[in-house]
Amino acid sequence: MGCNNVIRKMSSSSSHVDNGSIAHHLPSIPSVSSFLQVVHRHRISPWPAVSMEEAMTSIENSMPEGRCKFIPATLAKPGHVLVSQVVARSNVPEYHTSTKDGYAVIAADPSPTRRVVGVQVAAPTTPDAHTLQLGECIRVCTGSILPHGADAVVMVENTILVQHDGNEEGVIEVKTTVKKGQDVRLPGADIKEGDVLLEAGTVLGPAEIGILASNARRDIEVYRRPRVCVMSTGNEILDCTMDEQLCPGQVRDSNRPQLMALFRSRGFKPIDAGIVPDTREHLLGGLITAFRYSSVVVTTGGVSMGEKDLMKEVLEKDLKFKIHFGRVWMKPGLPATFATGMVDDLPCAVFALPGNPVSSFVCAELFAVPALRKMGGYLKPHHTLIKVTLANSLKLDSRPEYARAILREPSASSASSSSSDSSSTVFLPTAYTTGTQCSSRLLSMAGGNLLLRLPARSSECTELPAGTVIDALVVGAL
Numbered sequence: 426m427g428c429n430n431v432i433r434k435m436s437s438s439s440s441h442v443d444n445g446s447i448a449h450h451l452p453s454i455p456s457v458s459s460f461l462q463v464v465h466r467h468r469i470s471p472w473p474a475v476s477m478e479e480a481m482t483s484i485e486n487s488m489p490e491g492r493c494k495f496i497p498a499t500l501a502k503p504g505h506v507l508v509s510q511v512v513a514r515s516n517v518p519e520y521h522t523s524t525k526d527g528y529a530v531i532a533a534d535p536s537p538t539r540r541v542v543g544v545q546v547a548a549p550t551t552p553d554a555h556t557l558q559l560g561e562c563i564r565v566c567t568g569s570i571l572p573h574g575a576d577a578v579v580m581v582e583n584t585i586l587v588q589h590d591g592n593e594e595g596v597i598e599v600k601t602t603v604k605k606g607q608d609v610r611l612p613g614a615d616i617k618e619g620d621v622l623l624e625a626g627t628v629l630g631p632a633e634i635g636i637l638a639s640n641a642r643r644d645i646e647v648y649r650r651p652r653v654c655v656m657s658t659g660n661e662i663l664d665c666t667m668d669e670q671l672c673p674g675q676v677r678d679s680n681r682p683q684l685m686a687l688f689r690s691r692g693f694k695p696i697d698a699g700i701v702p703d704t705r706e707h708l709l710g711g712l713i714t715a716f717r718y719s720s721v722v723v724t725t726g727g728v729s730m731g732e733k734d735l736m737k738e739v740l741e742k743d744l745k746f747k748i749h750f751g752r753v754w755m756k757p758g759l760p761a762t763f764a765t766g767m768v769d770d771l772p773c774a775v776f777a778l779p780g781n782p783v784s785s786f787v788c789a790e791l792f793a794v795p796a797l798r799k800m801g802g803y804l805k806p807h808h809t810l811i812k813v814t815l816a817n818s819l820k821l822d823s824r825p826e827y828a829r830a831i832l833r834e835p836s837a838s839s840a841s842s843s844s845s846d847s848s849s850t851v852f853l854p855t856a857y858t859t860g861t862q863c864s865s866r867l868l869s870m871a872g873g874n875l876l877l878r879l880p881a882r883s884s885e886c887t888e889l890p891a892g893t894v895i896d897a898l899v900v901g902a903l
């Protein structure tokens with residue numbers, strides 16, 4: 426796209442949609458001039474800045490329900506959540522089995538040597554009809570079913586081959602004393618029929634998928650991993666794959682790839698809803714198209730006070746969605762917006778996040794990730810909260826702030842301020858903030874695995890000194 430073209434578009438406040446695929450889906454819209462004229466815009470935001478707690482509660486109460494499906498254990502993915510309890514259908518193992526490669530014997534057998542009268546390998550087999558007698562043994566492998574009459578296994582290392590025909594073992598001598606039950610795994614030793622293997626609400630990981638597979642599961646009911654459309658908005662935004670010189674005012678789209686990666690890394694299915702220009706028609710068309718793919722859409726940009734910040738208008742007036750909050754008293758992310766409504770008779774939700782790259786990322790992490798986790802069946806959808814020690818002093822903002830930080834190795838920190846026992850010393854990990862915490866500075870996210878919960882500034886406290894113990898949300902691998 427040439428620069429002239431972009432500038433023309435940016436200056437055209439009432440340009441109509443010329444893209445057939447989006448225009449195709451548009452419902453009729455009242456005259457855009459009715460509220461796009463800059464003289465009519467709000468001069469003070471009509472949206473009260475709600476507290477973080479209020480924002481989280483309205484999300485929790487208003488998100489669409491998650492959906493469920495049946496899958497075989499082999500299709501279970503890390504992050505799937507079980508809808509119902511899974512009970513063991515059979516014992517594991519089902520039979521007495523050997524836990525060693527060696528010989529199945531009778532423990533109390535006083536014979537000085539034992540004839541090798543058969544072989545029982547670990548393979549699909551019916552246990553040998555022969556019942557072991559005194560003076561006999563049967564060669565077994567790890568996992569072999571124990572032959573009838575045997576009650577112990579002797580490891581091959583603890584035997585001497587006394588007689589053979591050059592091909593097959595004939596007689597062995599056991600060098601050690603043998604205890605009844607040694608190296609024998611009893612039926613149900615690992616899992617008993619009827620045992621609860623996994624509770625409802627279990628988040629599946631590799632171990633849980635293995636457990637399901639070990640019990641021959643073909644009908645696991647799980648929550649669908651939520652899909653989420655990610656859309657960037659803004660006339661100035663250019664797809665990052667467009668390898669061209671930026672025109673004055675153009676900005677490469679970092680929000681969309683970043684949020685897609687965030688959602689993917691959390692086990693959801695992100696769908697690319699593209700870049701949508703700042704017109705009511707484009708925004709509405711983009712949203713309606715996105716809702717064909719997913720009931721949750723995350724947008725960035727266009728939610729503040731600018732003349733091109735039309736997202737809230739479109740959500741409320743065109744889509745007829747309910748805006749639960751249009752501002753949150755937090756930093757970064759003040760204009761973060763959450764709305765729900767019906768599209769094609771299905772409940773849908775929009776997280777309309779600020780365009781500033783750090784703001785959109787922090788808000789997606791704080792609002793969208795827990796909401797999607799809840800849709801995906803998580804019983805505990807919120808981030809883990811830990812206590813950390815500040816490595817450096819931090820100035821407080823008028824808004825409660827979520828500062829990006831990196832957790833480093835624990836250091837001894839006196840807990841006397843928070844404990845009545847002044848002699849106690851606790852080892853708390855130390856948090857290092859990631860440089861200037863400006864909401865446009867993406868580098869403040871790099872390597873960050875914590876969001877520090879800094880309180881709002883007050884007349885008594887304007888700065889937290891180094892060494893202060895504060896709450897932090899874990900948002901990355903530690």
Ligand SMILES: Nc1nc2c(c(=O)[nH]1)N[C@H]1C(S)=C(S)[C@@H](COP(=O)(O)OP(=O)(O)OC[C@H]3O[C@@H](n4cnc5c(N)ncnc54)[C@H](O)[C@@H]3O)O[C@H]1N2
Binds near residue numbers: 659
């Ligand atoms: N008069 C006021 N102005 C602003 C207020 C306010 O309360 N009153 N709030 C400020 C705060 S806080 C934030 S945060 C921003 C959010 O504004 P918008 O959501 O309307 O975002 P935009 O104006 O569209 O963009 C802001 C900034 O981010 C860049 N951007 C946007 N999208 C992307 C993207 N996909 N990739 C990379 N960068 C992006 C955009 O170019 C702008 O520079 O509003 C303040 N203003």
Ligand code: MOO
Binds near residue numbers: 755757758759781
């Ligand atoms: O809240 Mo904005 O995200 O401060 O820049």
